Amino acid sequence: MQIEKDLQSLIDAIPPLDVTAMEAAASRQKTLTKPPGSLGRLEQLSVHLAGIMATPRPQIRHKVIVTMAGDHGVVAEGVSAYPQEVTAQMVYNFLHGGAAINVLARHAGARVVVVDMGVAADLDLHPDLVDKKVAKGTENIARGPAMTREQALQAVLNGAAVVEAELEKGLDILGTGDMGIGNTTPSAAIAAAITGRAPAEIVGRGTGVDDAGLARKIAAVQRALAVNRPDPHDGIDVLAKVGGFEIGGLAGAILAAAAHRKPVVVDGFISTAAALIAVTLAPQVRPYLIAAHRSQEKGHQIMLQWLGLPPLLDLDLRLGEGTGAALAMHIAEAACKVLDEMATFAEAGVSDRNT
Amino acid sequence: MQIEKDLQSLIDAIPPLDVTAMEAAASRQKTLTKPPGSLGRLEQLSVHLAGIMATPRPQIRHKVIVTMAGDHGVVAEGVSAYPQEVTAQMVYNFLHGGAAINVLARHAGARVVVVDMGVAADLDLHPDLVDKKVAKGTENIARGPAMTREQALQAVLNGAAVVEAELEKGLDILGTGDMGIGNTTPSAAIAAAITGRAPAEIVGRGTGVDDAGLARKIAAVQRALAVNRPDPHDGIDVLAKVGGFEIGGLAGAILAAAAHRKPVVVDGFISTAAALIAVTLAPQVRPYLIAAHRSQEKGHQIMLQWLGLPPLLDLDLRLGEGTGAALAMHIAEAACKVLDEMATFAEAGVSDRNT
Numbered sequence: 001m002q003i004e005k006d007l008q009s010l011i012d013a014i015p016p017l018d019v020t021a022m023e024a025a026a027s028r029q030k031t032l033t034k035p036p037g038s039l040g041r042l043e044q045l046s047v048h049l050a051g052i053m054a055t056p057r058p059q060i061r062h063k064v065i066v067t068m069a070g071d072h073g074v075v076a077e078g079v080s081a082y083p084q085e086v087t088a089q090m091v092y093n094f095l096h097g098g099a100a101i102n103v104l105a106r107h108a109g110a111r112v113v114v115v116d117m118g119v120a121a122d123l124d125l126h127p128d129l130v131d132k133k134v135a136k137g138t139e140n141i142a143r144g145p146a147m148t149r150e151q152a153l154q155a156v157l158n159g160a161a162v163v164e165a166e167l168e169k170g171l172d173i174l175g176t177g178d179m180g181i182g183n184t185t186p187s188a189a190i191a192a193a194i195t196g197r198a199p200a201e202i203v204g205r206g207t208g209v210d211d212a213g214l215a216r217k218i219a220a221v222q223r224a225l226a227v228n229r230p231d232p233h234d235g236i237d238v239l240a241k242v243g244g245f246e247i248g249g250l251a252g253a254i255l256a257a258a259a260h261r262k263p264v265v266v267d268g269f270i271s272t273a274a275a276l277i278a279v280t281l282a283p284q285v286r287p288y289l290i291a292a293h294r295s296q297e298k299g300h301q302i303m304l305q306w307l308g309l310p311p312l313l314d315l316d317l318r319l320g321e322g323t324g325a326a327l328a329m330h331i332a333e334a335a336c337k338v339l340d341e342m343a344t345f346a347e348a349g350v351s352d353r354n355t
Numbered sequence: 356m357q358i359e360k361d362l363q364s365l366i367d368a369i370p371p372l373d374v375t376a377m378e379a380a381a382s383r384q385k386t387l388t389k390p391p392g393s394l395g396r397l398e399q400l401s402v403h404l405a406g407i408m409a410t411p412r413p414q415i416r417h418k419v420i421v422t423m424a425g426d427h428g429v430v431a432e433g434v435s436a437y438p439q440e441v442t443a444q445m446v447y448n449f450l451h452g453g454a455a456i457n458v459l460a461r462h463a464g465a466r467v468v469v470v471d472m473g474v475a476a477d478l479d480l481h482p483d484l485v486d487k488k489v490a491k492g493t494e495n496i497a498r499g500p501a502m503t504r505e506q507a508l509q510a511v512l513n514g515a516a517v518v519e520a521e522l523e524k525g526l527d528i529l530g531t532g533d534m535g536i537g538n539t540t541p542s543a544a545i546a547a548a549i550t551g552r553a554p555a556e557i558v559g560r561g562t563g564v565d566d567a568g569l570a571r572k573i574a575a576v577q578r579a580l581a582v583n584r585p586d587p588h589d590g591i592d593v594l595a596k597v598g599g600f601e602i603g604g605l606a607g608a609i610l611a612a613a614a615h616r617k618p619v620v621v622d623g624f625i626s627t628a629a630a631l632i633a634v635t636l637a638p639q640v641r642p643y644l645i646a647a648h649r650s651q652e653k654g655h656q657i658m659l660q661w662l663g664l665p666p667l668l669d670l671d672l673r674l675g676e677g678t679g680a681a682l683a684m685h686i687a688e689a690a691c692k693v694l695d696e697m698a699t700f701a702e703a704g705v706s707d708r709n710t
Contacts, residue, residue: 103693106696330685347453
């Protein structure tokens with residue numbers, strides 16, 4: 001099938017990090033006017049970004065957050081505190097600049113790309129809305145697969161196409177974001193399927209369900225896994241059986257960014273579920289990922305541990321949309337600027353350590 | 356003594372937080388297009404800043420980091436990995452824009468105010484260098500008091516005067532920063548004196564001393580406390596006996612900012628020692644403090660716990676200069692922008708929670 005071949009081509013295009021650039025960045029850090037290592041994770045991150053971007057002094061100019069929206073049939077199980085129509089309403093809010101991601105992206109100097117991956121409504125045309133809709137919402141994962149295998153492949157390739165288009169406009173770093181009422185439930189199902197941990201360890205309160213809602217979410221995830229039996233080693237199978245269109249789109253966006261040596265700042269619970277799919281499809285994508293933050297959503301830490309990613313921020317966020325990624329982009333940019341702009345001991349005429 | 360009266364006037368000018376503004380901010384947060392509480396510490400911080408700045412929708416335009424420099428007689432005990440001349444050299448580096456604080460302040464959109472509080476050299480005149488020198492470095496605290504009581508008072512008032520002058524140029528939020536070879540040693544002594552914890556629990560490696568250097572630092576702090584017997588309830592006594600000029604200046608800067616309802620983003624180990632002095636002098640200053648980050652320096656967590664301040668960031672920083680404060684200012688500004696700029700459910704036509 002052509003679509004399978006296209007995915008394989010995308011995966012095959014992901015290069016390893018550039019070790020020479022990383023060594024050059026690490027060497028330069030030691031010459032800058034500060035005790036070596038005293039900027040901690042900023043220093044490590046600068047070396048990491050040098051390896052991703054294959055240059056000893058990486059610079060971040062164009063920052064892009066893709067916020068992908070989709071709806072979820074599993075809302076029929078009573079898993080969300082909000083009605084499904086909110087997904088479409090929030091898409092309009094994104095397009096009008098009033099949502100949290102708009103505020104935080106403006107603050108970070110990033111542009112937001114709003115993508116309809118599978119909203120369960122015919123959205124009004126808008127010049128800034130990218131239409132990559134695969135279908136009007138997924139099926140109910142508690143009763144059968146979310147989508148067909150072909151739709152899952154299409155979602156991933158559509159997401160990759162979004163990033164390919166943005167690269168032409170300028171993209172030095174990608175942040176991932178999501179919108180979709182009910183989408184913590186498929187994300188938890190993905191996490192349970194891939195990490196092997198029990199749903200009760202992973203499912204959290206999402207937008208804020210009460211105890212009865214939480215019990216319904218756990219039961220829905222358990223049923224989704226029992227009914228669908230996703231193969232944890234086949235990312236497309238997991239996505240098709242218990243995923244979502246925006247999650248598949250984000251997995252594709254991640255793969256495309258890595259294929260072009262662009263760092264990916266992964267937002268919270270839903271984005272990290274997309275990262276689990278991406279890494280299952282292509283383990284070589286993992287070094288391109290930067291975990292923006294540790295979400296308040298229960299299972300996020302389990303997912304970050306499986307990925308081996310230490311989060312940059314820990315601010316009790318649980319909103320999604322890319323809000324944590326926007327905040328973390330400022331840190332990533334700071335890391336690059338320290339490496340690029342600081343004076344060396346020799347340039348500044350500062351004495352180095354006593355020997 | 357007039358100088359004692361001036362300090363008391365400064366302390367008496369610090370108002371309580373504005374509870375009405377905090378309630379208005381908290382109410383507005385609940386109307387914004389996101390699940391309530393989903394922006395975690397950003398939401399809490401926005402309410403906190405409303406109370407500090409006495410307005411329901413605080414805005415941060417002018418960001419200022421004061422980086423105060425001083426030298427320390429205790430370097431004679433072999434407590435630093437760098438020679439004392441580095442303090443003056445780094446002041447020139449700050450003035451030329453090549454240090455980490457310059458890079459990170461530019462990134463945050465903050466201006467850096469470089470202050471000579473007590474560098475052990477005659478510094479070249481420079482239009483951007485604020486001369487508030489109390490003396491050319493402190494005495495060796497391992498052998499006697501760092502400074503006289505009058506010098507300690509003068510350091511605090513000089514620091515306050517720096518902030519008073521910056522307020523006229525525009526200052527909505529203050530970040531604290533320090534430079535001073537050897538200054539983790541007096542900071543640890545201040546922390547041990549005020550928190551009552553043992554020097555070995557607090558003293559860390561500073562700029563990176565080896566095991567022998569660490570042992571010398573612990574011994575120096577133990578001797579400083581034994582020789583000087585600072586009164587933990589008298590902030591000026593602690594500052595005079597085991598402190599430093601830049602630490603006193605920062606304590607004064609903190610008090611002055613609070614007296615004018617400006618939030619203070621406290622940087623790392625040395626700035627937090629200054630905050631301990633400020634809070635000991637005026638407990639009502641505590642609500643004006645925002646802990647920028649958890650430093651890698653050993654005793655910082657103990658100091659933050661004594662102050663009751665949860666840090667915003669945890670990036671293994673241990674540089675000082677105000678670098679952590681610059682990064683955290685971006686978060687504080689983000690908090691204000693979310694509160695001020697996000698659309699409400701009504702404005703955006705988004706359905707609120709299921710009831």
